[in-house]
Amino acid sequence: MNSEDRVISEECNGVLTPIGDALYVIGGKWKLRVIASLKDGSMRFNEIQRTVGGISARVLSSELKELELNGFVKRIVHAKTAPVVVEYELTPYSDSLTEVLHALASWGTMHRDKLRKER
Amino acid sequence: MNSEDRVISEECNGVLTPIGDALYVIGGKWKLRVIASLKDGSMRFNEIQRTVGGISARVLSSELKELELNGFVKRIVHAKTAPVVVEYELTPYSDSLTEVLHALASWGTMHRDKLRKER
DNA sequence: CGGTATCCGTTTGGATACTG
DNA sequence: CAGTATCCAAACGGATACCG
Numbered sequence: 001m002n003s004e005d006r007v008i009s010e011e012c013n014g015v016l017t018p019i020g021d022a023l024y025v026i027g028g029k030w031k032l033r034v035i036a037s038l039k040d041g042s043m044r045f046n047e048i049q050r051t052v053g054g055i056s057a058r059v060l061s062s063e064l065k066e067l068e069l070n071g072f073v074k075r076i077v078h079a080k081t082a083p084v085v086v087e088y089e090l091t092p093y094s095d096s097l098t099e100v101l102h103a104l105a106s107w108g109t110m111h112r113d114k115l116r117k118e119r
Numbered sequence: 120m121n122s123e124d125r126v127i128s129e130e131c132n133g134v135l136t137p138i139g140d141a142l143y144v145i146g147g148k149w150k151l152r153v154i155a156s157l158k159d160g161s162m163r164f165n166e167i168q169r170t171v172g173g174i175s176a177r178v179l180s181s182e183l184k185e186l187e188l189n190g191f192v193k194r195i196v197h198a199k200t201a202p203v204v205v206e207y208e209l210t211p212y213s214d215s216l217t218e219v220l221h222a223l224a225s226w227g228t229m230h231r232d233k234l235r236k237e238r
Numbered sequence: 239c240g241g242t243a244t245c246c247g248t249t250t251g252g253a254t255a256c257t258g
Numbered sequence: 259c260a261g262t263a264t265c266c267a268a269a270c271g272g273a274t275a276c277c278g
Contacts, residue, residue, distance in 0.1 A: 015155050015158070015220070015224045016152060016155055016156060016170070016171070016172075017227070018223070018224040018225070018226075018227030018228045018231065019151055019152055019155055019220065019223050019224050019227055020152060020227070021227035021228075021230060021231050022223045022224070022226050022227035022230065023148065023151070023152075023223070023227075025230060026226075027146075027147075027148065028146075029142065029146065032138055032142070033135060033138055033139060033142070036134050036135055036138055037135060039134070051135070052135065053135075096226060096229065096230075097226065099222040099225075099226070100219075100222045100223055100226050101134070101138065102222075103218040103219045103221075103222040103223075104137070104138050104141045104142070104219055104222075105134045105137040105138050105141070106137070106218075107137075107141050107145075107215060107216065107218070107219050108136070108137030108138055108139070108140040108141035108142075109137045109140075110215065111140060111141065111144060111215075112137065112140050
């Protein structure tokens with residue numbers, strides 16, 4: 001990349017890189033939905049699966065690992081119980097996503113209304 | 120789904136469905152980036168490809184078709200030119216995504232800063 | 239330039255069974 | 259319950275060639 005290309009891609013549209021960064025971490029079909037579902041409080045594995053709906057255990061498991069790795073979710077094992085109870089809860093850092101979640105949810109609502117009226 | 124389940128999934132967390140709706144339409148790796156890149160004004164195919172970066176012609180072509188179908192983008196053919204010139208521009212409806220794009224971009228910026236400081 | 243067609247490896251993700 | 263293992267189908271997506 002030469003200096004003129006940099007001018008084009010960074011000066012003219014500095015929003016592309018941040019959006020790319022964001023999608024890299026919270027993009028995909030499930031991550032935001034898992035986070036949103038935990039907004040109401042901590043939940044157990046099968047509970048999340050039921051709440052999110054349509055996600056398989058295998059996929060949910062890997063999503064939760066990534067979310068933990070990126071600091072959005074904390075995995076809590078209540079030891080000394082049999083069978084073991086595991087809970088997932090949001091970290092304070094996940095609060096930083098409030099605006100994103102709100103914007104997305106309200107856009108989704110608006111869009112669905114629009115489609116309904118068009119039909 | 121019985122009525123009690125409905126209470127759980129709709130009343131306790133009515134945000135999941137809208138988020139699902141939104142991701143269905145503007146989710147994926149590229150759609151928001153293509154829209155963001157067109158914010159600065161209409162562009163031609165290869166221009167978009169260069170600006171977005173990392174997207175192949177085949178994929179960009181199919182993304183643009185979906186975006187057109189969903190009313191975010193308008194395809195404009197300047198006829199009577201040889202070779203034909205095609206431009207893509209955002210529709211007024213794509214303005215409804217301003218908040219989403221802004222929230223995502225500013226979160227991305229914040230997150231990148233956070234990672235940089237942690238290293 | 240603005241794409242489309244084809245090929246093909248990679249990734250995603252569902253279903254099912256299984257384990258501690 | 260909280261996952262993991264395996265298998266397998268479908269989707270994604272890059273590379274390349276090609277067309278008007």
